[in-house]
Amino acid sequence: MSSPVLPVVVLDDATQAVPLGEALLAGGIDSVEITLRTAAGLEGIRRARAVPGLRVGAGSVLTPAHVDQVVEAGAEFIVCPGLSTAVVSRAREHGVDILPGVATASEVMAAVALGLDEVKLFPAGLLGGPAYIEALSAPFPGMRFVPSGGVSAATLADYLAVPSVRTASGSWMVARDLLARADWARITELSAQALDL
Template sequence: MTGPILPVVVLDDAEQAVPLGVALRAGGINTVEITLRTAAGLDGIRRARQVDGLRVGAGSVLTPQHVDQVAEAGAQFVVCPGLSVAVVERARERGLDVLPGVATPSELMAAVALGLDEVKLFPAGLLGGPAYIEALSAPFPGMRFVPSGGVSQKTLPDYLGLASVRTVSGSWMVARNLLAEEDWAEVTALSAEAVTLARDLR
């Protein structure tokens, strides 16, 4: 991933992708994950690619067919809730970085077997948060974790304080109510606060 903060976006209106991307960049965030949870996701990815300096990925990627769709829409990386060998292989075939989700040591072993050195831990909050990552890091010292699910600005320092965490995934700065209200100033403000906090921790 690029940067310490990875916003997870659920778009209901693809036309919001560009102003959202501009607001994130103004707040110092240069990477975004636009999920396929809504019909606006694919078009949102296409539109977000128009924003200078913004690296755009696709989230909630579940199948190789999804990989093909998001690659054609211009996604630069894919994020999955779980670990699928078929999805990882297709992403590599399409030249896309891939961040699969894991929740157990067995899934981490499968990730290692695939040659991965960074995974999404999902749902991080329910699994045990920073303490769980610390426990997993002992037998998997070369693995980097991107916690996702239940991460907030309040818990951000706890995650980024871990040596095995370089990026956190969250949606508080791109909450659906902010998008519905098109409150781009607040998106920028929350993004800037998160980036500043992350930099101070480093």
């Protein structure tokens, strides 16, 4: 990931993808993870790809078939809650970046064995937050971690202060209630505030 903040979006209405992407860009965030947690996710990825300058990824990717679907929809990167060799392999077949999830040192070792140098740490807050990442980073000096799950405006700076963390993902700036109200101005404001942190 290149941006310090990666919004994790759960779309209930695919038509919101374009104004959402524009609102994020207006706040300075140029990447978004649209999850497959709802029926609108796949179409949301397709629509968001129409926003110039926005890098669109797919989240909650669980199977090789999901990889095929999101790549066809235009996803530029893939995020998974866990580590699946089959999913990593399929993403590589498509030439798409993948960010699999890990929670333990054993899973990080499996990621290293697959040649990965960046993983999602999930659920970061429940696992121990920044202190856990600091401890986990020690035996894996070449690994970068993207904390997800429990990251908020209040904790973002603490996560980004960890040397092995360049990006943190969260959903507070794209919360479902903001999407339901189509409050694009507030999403832009929260995005800009996140980058200021």
